[in-house]
Amino acid sequence: MAVLLSVRDLTVSFGTRAVVDLARLDLAEGEILGLAGESGAGKSLTGLTVLGLSEYAGARVTGSVVLAGEELVGARRRRLQQLRGSTMALIPQSPAGAFNPVLTVGTTMLRALRLHGDSRGRARQRAAEAMAKVRLETAHLRRYPHQLSGGQLQRVAIALALALGARLLVADEPTSALDVTVQAEICALLGALRDSEGVAVLFISHDLAVLGALCDRIAVMRAGRLVEQGPAPELLTAPRADYTRELLAAALRLGSGEEEADGA
Amino acid sequence: MLSYAARRIGLSALVAFGVVVLTFVIARVVPGDPAAGWAGPRAGPAERDRVRAELGLDLPLPQQIGGYLGGVLRGDWGISVRTHRPVLDDLLALLPNTLQLVLAGLLIGLLVGVPAGLVAARWAHRSPDLLVRTGAVLGGSVPVFWLALLMQMFFATRMGLLPVAGSYDPAVLAANPLVRITGMPLLDALLTGNLPMAASVFDHLVLPALVVAAYPVAVITRLVRAGVLDTLGETHVQMTRALGFPERTVLARFALRPNWNPVLQTCALIFGYSLVNSFLVEAIFAYPGLGGYAAASADVVDLPAIVGVTLLVALLYIAANLLVDLLQAALDPRMGLR
Ligand SMILES: Nc1ncnc2c1ncn2[C@@H]1O[C@H](COP(=O)(O)OP(=O)(O)OP(=O)(O)O)[C@@H](O)[C@H]1O
Ligand SMILES: [Mg+2]
Numbered sequence: 179m180a181v182l183l184s185v186r187d188l189t190v191s192f193g194t195r196a197v198v199d200l201a202r203l204d205l206a207e208g209e210i211l212g213l214a215g216e217s218g219a220g221k222s223l224t225g226l227t228v229l230g231l232s233e234y235a236g237a238r239v240t241g242s243v244v245l246a247g248e249e250l251v252g253a254r255r256r257r258l259q260q261l262r263g264s265t266m267a268l269i270p271q272s273p274a275g276a277f278n279p280v281l282t283v284g285t286t287m288l289r290a291l292r293l294h295g296d297s298r299g300r301a302r303q304r305a306a307e308a309m310a311k312v313r314l315e316t317a318h319l320r321r322y323p324h325q326l327s328g329g330q331l332q333r334v335a336i337a338l339a340l341a342l343g344a345r346l347l348v349a350d351e352p353t354s355a356l357d358v359t360v361q362a363e364i365c366a367l368l369g370a371l372r373d374s375e376g377v378a379v380l381f382i383s384h385d386l387a388v389l390g391a392l393c394d395r396i397a398v399m400r401a402g403r404l405v406e407q408g409p410a411p412e413l414l415t416a417p418r419a420d421y422t423r424e425l426l427a428a429a430l431r432l433g434s435g436e437e438e439a440d441g442a
Numbered sequence: 443m444l445s446y447a448a449r450r451i452g453l454s455a456l457v458a459f460g461v462v463v464l465t466f467v468i469a470r471v472v473p474g475d476p477a478a479g480w481a482g483p484r485a486g487p488a489e490r491d492r493v494r495a496e497l498g499l500d501l502p503l504p505q506q507i508g509g510y511l512g513g514v515l516r517g518d519w520g521i522s523v524r525t526h527r528p529v530l531d532d533l534l535a536l537l538p539n540t541l542q543l544v545l546a547g548l549l550i551g552l553l554v555g556v557p558a559g560l561v562a563a564r565w566a567h568r569s570p571d572l573l574v575r576t577g578a579v580l581g582g583s584v585p586v587f588w589l590a591l592l593m594q595m596f597f598a599t600r601m602g603l604l605p606v607a608g609s610y611d612p613a614v615l616a617a618n619p620l621v622r623i624t625g626m627p628l629l630d631a632l633l634t635g636n637l638p639m640a641a642s643v644f645d646h647l648v649l650p651a652l653v654v655a656a657y658p659v660a661v662i663t664r665l666v667r668a669g670v671l672d673t674l675g676e677t678h679v680q681m682t683r684a685l686g687f688p689e690r691t692v693l694a695r696f697a698l699r700p701n702w703n704p705v706l707q708t709c710a711l712i713f714g715y716s717l718v719n720s721f722l723v724e725a726i727f728a729y730p731g732l733g734g735y736a737a738a739s740a741d742v743v744d745l746p747a748i749v750g751v752t753l754l755v756a757l758l759y760i761a762a763n764l765l766v767d768l769l770q771a772a773l774d775p776r777m778g779l780r
Contacts, residue, residue, distance in 0.1 A: 229684055259686045268684035275677040280700050280774055289695075290685040322775040338685070 212389035267339030284319030520746030538625030551658025559666025582660030
């Protein structure tokens with residue numbers, strides 16, 4: 179399948195400290211790529227950098243991020259703003275805090291659609307269609323964030339990305355703030371949308387079980403660098419890097435108390 | 443929502459009652475004999491006793507307060523000892539002038555403070571921020587009388603740009619009589635299309651309004667800066683950026699929004715502060731308003747007038763807070779269910 183996102187020699191640094199240093203990372207259209215690694219490995223920063231947002235945190239970026247044939251590093255701010263939302267979107271870690279508390283989620287969605295050029299009527303229609311795709315009632319658009327559950331808000335966030343027509347979803351631990359059953363629902367939804375809509379997902383998580391169940395491929399990061407990447411089943415059953423093995427062992431130790439880590 | 447409003451209004455009535463009682467007690471314990479003031483310097487003791495009985499001053503305090511409150515509710519706020527006119531008439535004649543001054547100050551406070559706060563938050567810890575913050579510290583700490591005198595000296599006396607004192611040019615009024623609608627001269631002149639008078643009132647309002655505005659500008663700037671900076675750290679702001687909104691929109695339409703409530707709340711506080719502040723400003727600019735009235739009344743221990751001014755200021759303050767509370771409940775969905 180066609181390459182949607184390709185990252186080459188990407189470094190992200192704060193001051194003189196490089197916290198991300200990625201040699202090569204590709205994501206095809208309609209693919210779900212898991213980005214794993216321990217806390218502080220630089221997963222979130224990688225996601226933010228793809229969205230062109232790490233500069234807002236004061237980071238300096240070098241290298242190359244090409245999205246659908248277009249170089250993003252050093253791109254004009256205006257162009258990045260056009261691409262954000264309409265081509266790539268963020269699915270947040272904590273949906274509860276990801277919506278403006280004094281606006282209905284519909285207001286946020288309509289404003290975003292209008293920003294990217296839809297007429298009022300067209301925006302309404304698209305919002306309704308997108309809500310149907312994530313299996314939420316349109317009436318939920320009139321709710322304020324505090325009137326929706328975490329799972330519902332996460333669905334709204336996904337609907338927002340779909341309504342805008344995003345091809346790439348950067349999902350930064352999108353399920354870590356949700357309880358287990360809701361986690362499974364959101365993962366299933368993302369998998370279904372990959373199949374039906376052909377969206378690609380950069381799925382950031384330190385939970386290898388979740389990644390194994392959902393992702394086509396997994397890349398493992400440590401201290402800002404890629405340790406290894408490969409198709410999900412292989413990487414989980416026959417990891418080549420010691421570090422991946424350590425992560426797996428840790429995950430198994432954690433998971434053994436409850437259920438078996440599936441997909442492995 | 444309705445029961446919330448009812449509760450707030452009930453509470454406000456209680457506060458107003460407390461203010462009247464307190465003012466009465468304070469006014470009674472300060473030295474000075476209102477009856478003597480009323481009867482004039484040449485009245486003898488018998489005459490004074492007659493006046494005292496006539497004014498109800500010989501009754502016990504609770505009964506006096508009761509009588510006064512009953513009158514207040516009926517619109518009878520007593521007769522001024524100094525002007526010999528109904529206090530309420532005096533107050534209502536002067537209140538619009540003072541309101542015009544205070545509201546102009548508050549409006550300037552919002553029009554300058556909100557954008558300044560946004561600019562400071564947008565470029566936090568960089569030169570625009572430092573500039574704005576320095577201005578805010580100055581505006582909030584400069585003594586009002588000093589600022590007023592400085593403005594008078596510079597803009598009025600030295601540059602001759604604006605009038606030194608007064609609230610309009612009598613010659614302009616004579617040629618263009620003002621129809622009273624709201625009582626606020628600027629608003630009335632604009633509403634009736636009386637442009638010469640509007641211009642004259644505006645010219646006279648600029649300097650005192652700027653002086654009154656110094657504090658609101660400073661407070662609102664700092665509040666907006668701090669609030670927006672706080673909000674900028676929240677996830678939903680990052681989400682807004684991730685949706686492609688330009689930074690200006692992120693700040694002005696998304697990050698500012700949750701901060702309107704604290705700003706409004708502070709506006710009510712500032713309103714009360716400015717009301718009292720304006721008394722001083724009115725004196726310096728010879729601007730006719732409640733300030734001059736209060737000062738003159740205090741001079742001769744004009745009890746009904748003093749109690750009247752105090753009650754009116756308290757009522758205005760209560761009304762402002764009530765208005766803000768209701769606005770807040772309407773603005774912030776999270777407050778609706780209290
Ligand atoms: N604004 C910032 N200023 C300085 N350093 C930062 C900043 N944001 C992140 N870092 C550093 O970058 C590194 C990577 O952080 P990042 O948030 O990408 O980790 P992560 O892999 O997402 O971890 P987690 O699993 O805990 O979310 C960390 O060492 C962190 O200290
Ligand atoms: Mg992270």
